Amino acid sequence: MVIRSISLIRVHFQKFKKIQKMEKDFAITKCICFDTTFEEMKKIMKENDLKSLEELREVKTVAANCKLCVPYILKMIETGETKFNIILDN
Ligand code: FES
Secondary structure: OHHHHHHHHHHHHHHHHHHHHHHHHOOEOEEOOOOEEHHHHHHHHHHOOOOOHHHHHHHOOOOOOOOOOHHHHHHHHHHOOOOEOOOOOO
8 A cells, every 4th residue: 555655656757846847947047039038028128227118128039029028028027937837828
């Protein structure tokens, strides 16, 4: 019984590790249309003391095509996060 429990724990741990790797591999990290990472945007905003997406757009062209990155940029501005493993929408 103990050996079976340890085996089950091991299997669940391995699945958990695979999920963690998948999340890392599929993280949303940039505005694809303008090939600019959220990390780069965050740096630009800090260097120029920018507070909003509109101000960022005046300095760097981002989020001006499909706009799928907009909710992520807004979340980046709000939280400072630059990698997202969840789907965000407006
Ligand atoms: S991903 Fe940013 S405008 Fe398309």
